[in-house]
Amino acid sequence: xxxxxxxxxxxxxxxxxxxxxxxxxxxxxxxxxxxxxxxxxxxxxxxxxxxxxxxxxxxxxxxxxxxxxxxxxxxxxxxxxxxxxxxxxxxxxxxxxxxxxxxxxxxxxxxxxxxxxxxxxxxxxxxxxxxxxxxxxxxxxxxxxxxxxxxxxxxxxxxxxxxxxxxxxxxxxxxxxxxxxxxxxxxxxxxxxxxxxxxxxxxxxxxxxxxxxxxxxxxxxxxxxxxxxxxxxxxxxxxxxxxxxxxxxxxxxxxxxxxxxxxxxxxxxxxxxxxxx
Numbered sequence: 106x107x108x109x110x111x112x113x114x115x116x117x118x119x120x121x122x123x124x125x126x127x128x129x130x131x132x133x134x135x136x137x138x139x140x141x142x143x144x145x146x147x148x149x150x151x152x153x154x155x156x157x158x159x160x161x162x163x164x165x166x167x168x169x170x171x172x173x174x175x176x177x178x179x180x181x182x183x184x185x186x187x188x189x190x191x192x193x194x195x196x197x198x199x200x201x202x203x204x205x206x207x208x209x210x211x212x213x214x215x216x217x218x219x220x221x222x223x224x225x226x227x228x229x230x231x232x233x234x235x236x237x238x239x240x241x242x243x244x245x246x247x248x249x250x251x252x253x254x255x256x257x258x259x260x261x262x263x264x265x266x267x268x269x270x271x272x273x274x275x276x277x278x279x280x281x282x283x284x285x286x287x288x289x290x291x292x293x294x295x296x297x298x299x300x301x302x303x304x305x306x307x308x309x310x311x312x313x314x315x316x317x318x319x320x321x322x323x324x325x326x327x328x329x330x331x332x333x334x335x336x337x338x339x340x341x342x343x344x345x346x347x348x349x350x351x352x353x354x355x356x357x358x359x360x361x362x363x364x365x366x367x368x369x370x371x372x373x374x375x376x377x378x379x380x381x382x
Contacts, residue, residue, distance in 0.1 A: 191243055191244035191245075192241055192242055192243045193210075193241075193242045194241060194242065195239070195240050196239050196240075197234050197235060197236050197238040197239075197240060198236065199236050201236075202232075202234065203220045203231055203234065206240070206242070207220055210242050210245075211245045213245070213249075215249065216245055216249050217231070218249055218251065218252045218253075219243060219245060219246065219249060220240060220242065221252070221253065223242070223243045224240050224241055228240070230256060230258055231253055231257070232256045232257040233257060305361070306361045306364065306365050307365065307368055309382075310368075310382050311364065311368075313382035315335065317382065318334070318335055318376070318380065319333065319334050319336060326353075332352065333353075333355070334360050334361070334364075335360060335363075335376070337363065339352050341367070341372070342363060
């Protein structure tokens with residue numbers, strides 16, 4: 106007894122060809138792609154055979170925080186790539202300053218201290234760079250260093266030769282008031298009897314020196330050690346014939362003689378620059 110092995114012709118009346126029916130995966134992918142925009146739809150083709158692309162397409166959209174983090178990471182990566190070109194060298198051109206160079210390379214003129222400290226060996230003052238100098242342009246750090254305390258050389262000191270008379274009793278600029286005539290009178294007790302009743306020797310120059318140096322007091326001492334009508338120093342007194350033993354107590358006549366010796370020997374420079382006579 107045998108049984109034939111011919112299969113039974115069983116038919117499914119409502120069967121649909123597999124190629125014509127859309128798969129579940131295709132429907133899901135189309136839904137998510139419509140939510141994420143045309144860019145995803147164009148980038149990821151939806152077919153039953155691209156399962157990896159389908160998995161990527163059905164991922165949820167990034168949150169705002171995730172987008173911000175991604176943007177920062179992209180910015181940091183871009184900056185890192187840009188800084189990889191540093192350090193570089195730059196030749197100073199006419200009209201350049203550290204600020205203008207920083208603006209060109211760092212897009213931040215306030216970053217000029219980076220250039221200053223990076224070239225400290227050849228840039229002494231931040232405000233003074235020379236055409237033709239070759240400066241090193243380092244990568245911009247995360248934190249800009251502080252600027253130097255002084256940007257340029259100090260201004261030259263204004264030296265005004267303010268004359269301070271050596272004499273102890275300078276002549277008053279204005280006449281003394283009438284009610285106090287004693288202010289214009291030299292002390293009678295300090296003038297030796299040998300005081301000349303006429304003008305001082307040496308003409309107008311001698312009279313000017315006496316007026317500016319001592320005010321006519323032959324025994325006045327200055328805190329600097331100058332003495333007498335002409336405010337001799339000990340060395341000047343001895344240089345023009347004065348006795349060292351008489352320095353500080355010589356008579357008016359002796360003082361006049363030593364002064365005239367100085368005039369005869371070209372010693373006017375001991376008084377003229379100081380007294381303006």
